[in-house]
Amino acid sequence: MTTLALACYESFRPWCDAEARARGLDPEVYDRELLREYSKKLRQYNLDLINVKEFSENIRVKIYTPRSNLGIPLSISPSFDPPYNYDTLLKEDPSSAYELLESTALSILRLIGYSEKRRRELALLSSIINEKWARGEGISIEQLIEEVRNPSISKMGSLNIDEFISSKERRKLARDLNLLISYPSFKAWFFGEKLDMDRLFEPKTISVIDLRWIPTESEKHFFVGILLNCLYSWMLKKEGTNRLKYLLVFDEVIGYVPPVQAPPSKRALLMLIKQARAFGLGIILATQNPVDVDYKVLSNAANRFIGRLATKQDIAKVRSGLELDNSGGILAKLKTLEFLYHNYDEGKTVLIRPRWLLTYHRGALTADEIKLVCAKYKREIKLPEYKPPRDTEVKQKTYIPLGRYDILSVKSSTVSRWIANVEEIVVADIPPIGKIEKKLKRKIRVVIHPLVPDYMVIFIDEKPFKVTKKKELTRSVIRKLLEDIVLEKIVYSDVVKIASVSPDNEKELAEKVKEKILLKMEKELRRLESRINHYKYNVIPRKNMIISELAKLEKEIERIEEKIGKRGRRRRLSLIEHKGYSRKYLLELKKHRRTLKRKLAQILEAEEMVSRYPILADNIRRKYEPYLKRPLNYIFIRPIFKMNNIKFEKGKGSLMKVSRHGLKSTVFIEKKRGYIYAGRCIVCGIPVVTGSRRIPLCSECFSPVCDNHTISCYICGETVCKMHAYKCSECGKTTCRDCCVEKRFLFKKKYVCLNCIEKLTK
Known part of the structure; x- marks a missing residue:
C-alpha cells in the first residue's frame, strides 16, 4: 500500500536502487529498463507516462505511522x-x-x-x-x-x-x-x-x-x-x-x-x-x-475477487466458504494479474484482468524511504525521547501523636537517616502528674514507703516503672517517664519511599507497599521486554542485510585495490579515476565498511541480550523478592522533651500521701515543725501552712494558693489560681482551661464553658 506514493514518470531512482543491487545490476541500467517496461505495459491500456505525471501532480499520498515519527505521526x-x-x-x-x-x-x-x-x-x-x-x-x-x-x-x-x-x-x-x-x-x-x-x-x-x-x-x-x-x-x-x-x-x-x-x-x-x-x-x-x-x-x-490458488485443499476451503459454483475449478489455472470475480447476489462469475499500475509495484517502503516520501507533508511533531519513568517519592504528612495531648514540646529527635517530615508541635509547660495522668489516659501512681521516706516507686498502669530517690522527682524522672510512654515507631520502605509514624493499620500499609513494589517490578520487566522487542523486531532482522552488504563491499574494495596496484602511473591512473576507481573513492568505501562492522557488532550484542532475556528477567524478580517478603522497615524514636518552669520546694522532710474530702495528693512534710508546708501563695505571697488535708495547688502552674485565693472549676473540680481561672461569657461561672473554649471577637477574647457550648449547639 505504501508504494502508492511512488508515481515515477522520469526516473525510478532512488526507489529501485535496493532491488537493482539485490539482482546484481547497476541502478542506472535497471532504472532505464523499468522505464521501458512500464511505458510498454501502460501503452497496452491506452496510457503512458504522462498519465503517471498527472497522477503524481494531482493526487497526494500521505503515509501515517502510529507510534513512530518515520512518516506522519x-x-x-x-x-x-x-x-x-x-x-x-x-x-x-x-x-x-x-x-x-x-x-x-x-x-x-x-x-x-x-x-x-x-x-x-x-x-x-x-x-x-x-x-x-x-x-x-x-x-x-x-x-x-x-x-x-x-x-x-x-x-x-x-x-x-x-x-x-x-x-x-x-x-x-x-x-x-x-x-x-x-x-x-x-x-x-x-x-x-x-x-x-x-x-x-x-x-x-x-x-x-x-x-x-x-x-x-x-x-x-x-x-x-x-x-x-x-x-x-x-x-x-x-x-x-x-x-x-x-x-x-x-x-x-x-x-x-x-x-x-x-x-x-x-x-x-x-x-x-x-x-x-x-x-x-x-x-x-x-x-x-x-x-x-x-x-x-x-x-x-x-463482490468477491479471488486470485490463483495452488493446492486442492485451499480451493476446496474457498469454494465451501464463499459458496462458489462449479467455476471454482479454474482457480488453479489463473495466471499472474488474473482474478475470478464472483457476485453472490446475482450468482455470476467472470474472469477479469486489471490494468497495469500507474505507481511503482514493489515491496513495502523501508523506514528511510518513508521519511523521504513524507518530508513534504510532515509537520514538525517530535516524539519525546525514551526516558525510564522516575519513581515519584510518596510524601506522607505525619505527626507525632503527642500533639493530641497538648502537654509538652519536642526539643529534638535523633534518627540515623531522614524518613519523613514531622510537624513541629508547640505546647504548654508540663503539668503535675495528675494532669499527665488525665491527658495521657494512663494511670500513674507514686508510692513512698513510710520506713524509707527518701525513696519512692512509680507505677504506670499498675506496673512498677522505676524506683528512685525523691531528689530526682523534679526533672529526670518525669522526663524519662514521658519519653518511655510516647516512644514512637516509624515504619518505612526503601523501595517506594513511603513512611508513617505509629500507623494504626500497619497490615494494610504493608499490603499497599507490596502492591507498589509489585508495580515497580512490573514496570522494570516491561522496560526490559520493550527493549528486547526493539532488538528482536527492529535491530536483529537487519543482520543478514548488513552481512551481505559487507561481503559485497569487501569484494568491491579488493577489486579496486587490485586495479590501483596494477595500473600505477599517469595515463592509466587517469583512466582509473575516470572509471571511479580513485583513491578517494576507496577511502569512502573503507569508511563505510567500518560503519557496517560497528553496526554488526551492535546487532551481535543485541542478539546476546535477547538470548539472556530469561536470566535478566529472573535477576529483576530476585532483586525485589526480599522486599516482597519484608515490605516494611522499622525505626524507633525516643523524643527528648524540654522541661520548663517546674519548681519544687526543697527542705528536710519526707513526701507523704494525704487526703482531703476523699482526694489524695502527695505533699512535702517538714520534720522540724511537724506541719505541712507547701510554699507561698502565688497571689498574696503568704506562707501556705496546713494540717492533714489536701494542699491547694494550681493545676496549670503547679503553684500553691491560700484558702482566700483558691478557685475551683465548677465542671471538673480542679483547683486553679486567679491567673488561670476563666469566666464563661454565657453563664458567668469559673472554669479551668480544659473545660472552656476560646472565642475571638473584634477587640478581645472570650471564653465559653463546655456545658454552654453543648446548649448552644443543640
Whole structure:
C-alpha cells in the first residue's frame, strides 16, 4: 500500500536502487529498463507516462505511522469524545450504540493487558463512559482513572458498586490505567497529528496508515479498534447517499475479524460493514485465508475477487466458504494479474484482468524511504525521547501523636537517616502528674514507703516503672517517664519511599507497599521486554542485510585495490579515476565498511541480550523478592522533651500521701515543725501552712494558693489560681482551661464553658 506514493514518470531512482543491487545490476541500467517496461505495459491500456505525471501532480499520498515519527505521526487523543447524537442513537438503535460503547471499553482494557473475560472491569468502564456520553461529554484518561477509584455511580444493576467490584480490584484497575499516561511506551500514542477523519478523507488524497511500526499485536488491535470507532462516529454525521464517496481498504484482514474471538477491531469493523454503504463508504478487505474470516463479513460481501490458488485443499476451503459454483475449478489455472470475480447476489462469475499500475509495484517502503516520501507533508511533531519513568517519592504528612495531648514540646529527635517530615508541635509547660495522668489516659501512681521516706516507686498502669530517690522527682524522672510512654515507631520502605509514624493499620500499609513494589517490578520487566522487542523486531532482522552488504563491499574494495596496484602511473591512473576507481573513492568505501562492522557488532550484542532475556528477567524478580517478603522497615524514636518552669520546694522532710474530702495528693512534710508546708501563695505571697488535708495547688502552674485565693472549676473540680481561672461569657461561672473554649471577637477574647457550648449547639 505504501508504494502508492511512488508515481515515477522520469526516473525510478532512488526507489529501485535496493532491488537493482539485490539482482546484481547497476541502478542506472535497471532504472532505464523499468522505464521501458512500464511505458510498454501502460501503452497496452491506452496510457503512458504522462498519465503517471498527472497522477503524481494531482493526487497526494500521505503515509501515517502510529507510534513512530518515520512518516506522519498519528496520535490517539487521550480523551474519548461521544459519538454524534449518541442519545438519539441509544434510543433508535441501542444495539449499535452498545456495541460501540463496549468496543471502546474493550480497546482500553486490551491495551493494558486485560482480556474480554474480565467482565466486571469491562462493565464498569462501559457504565462510566456511557454516563458521560449520555450527557454529551467526553472523558479523558485522567477522569476515567478517578471515576474508577471513586465512581460516581452507586449501583451496577441491582448490586451496590462495592458488592459488584471491590475497592481493591478498582484500585488495581486504576493503577493499570494510570500506565497509559505515565509509562513511556503508552505515552507514545498521544504524540502526533490528531485522529481526524476529515483530514484523512480529504479530496484527492490517499491516506495510508502503516501498522508495521506498532510493536505488538494487542496494540495493533487497539489502534484499529479506535480508528474504526472514530470512522463510525464520523460517518454518522454524514447524510445518507447512494453514491460511493469514500473507500476504506484493509490489506490483510486476518486476525482482525476472526470467526471465534472478538478483538476490539472486530466489533467496529462489523458495524461499518453493516451500515457504511448507506453513507457512501465502500469497504475492500483483502486476505490470503478467507476461511479465517468471520462468516458475518463474508455474508455481507456481495463482490468477491479471488486470485490463483495452488493446492486442492485451499480451493476446496474457498469454494465451501464463499459458496462458489462449479467455476471454482479454474482457480488453479489463473495466471499472474488474473482474478475470478464472483457476485453472490446475482450468482455470476467472470474472469477479469486489471490494468497495469500507474505507481511503482514493489515491496513495502523501508523506514528511510518513508521519511523521504513524507518530508513534504510532515509537520514538525517530535516524539519525546525514551526516558525510564522516575519513581515519584510518596510524601506522607505525619505527626507525632503527642500533639493530641497538648502537654509538652519536642526539643529534638535523633534518627540515623531522614524518613519523613514531622510537624513541629508547640505546647504548654508540663503539668503535675495528675494532669499527665488525665491527658495521657494512663494511670500513674507514686508510692513512698513510710520506713524509707527518701525513696519512692512509680507505677504506670499498675506496673512498677522505676524506683528512685525523691531528689530526682523534679526533672529526670518525669522526663524519662514521658519519653518511655510516647516512644514512637516509624515504619518505612526503601523501595517506594513511603513512611508513617505509629500507623494504626500497619497490615494494610504493608499490603499497599507490596502492591507498589509489585508495580515497580512490573514496570522494570516491561522496560526490559520493550527493549528486547526493539532488538528482536527492529535491530536483529537487519543482520543478514548488513552481512551481505559487507561481503559485497569487501569484494568491491579488493577489486579496486587490485586495479590501483596494477595500473600505477599517469595515463592509466587517469583512466582509473575516470572509471571511479580513485583513491578517494576507496577511502569512502573503507569508511563505510567500518560503519557496517560497528553496526554488526551492535546487532551481535543485541542478539546476546535477547538470548539472556530469561536470566535478566529472573535477576529483576530476585532483586525485589526480599522486599516482597519484608515490605516494611522499622525505626524507633525516643523524643527528648524540654522541661520548663517546674519548681519544687526543697527542705528536710519526707513526701507523704494525704487526703482531703476523699482526694489524695502527695505533699512535702517538714520534720522540724511537724506541719505541712507547701510554699507561698502565688497571689498574696503568704506562707501556705496546713494540717492533714489536701494542699491547694494550681493545676496549670503547679503553684500553691491560700484558702482566700483558691478557685475551683465548677465542671471538673480542679483547683486553679486567679491567673488561670476563666469566666464563661454565657453563664458567668469559673472554669479551668480544659473545660472552656476560646472565642475571638473584634477587640478581645472570650471564653465559653463546655456545658454552654453543648446548649448552644443543640
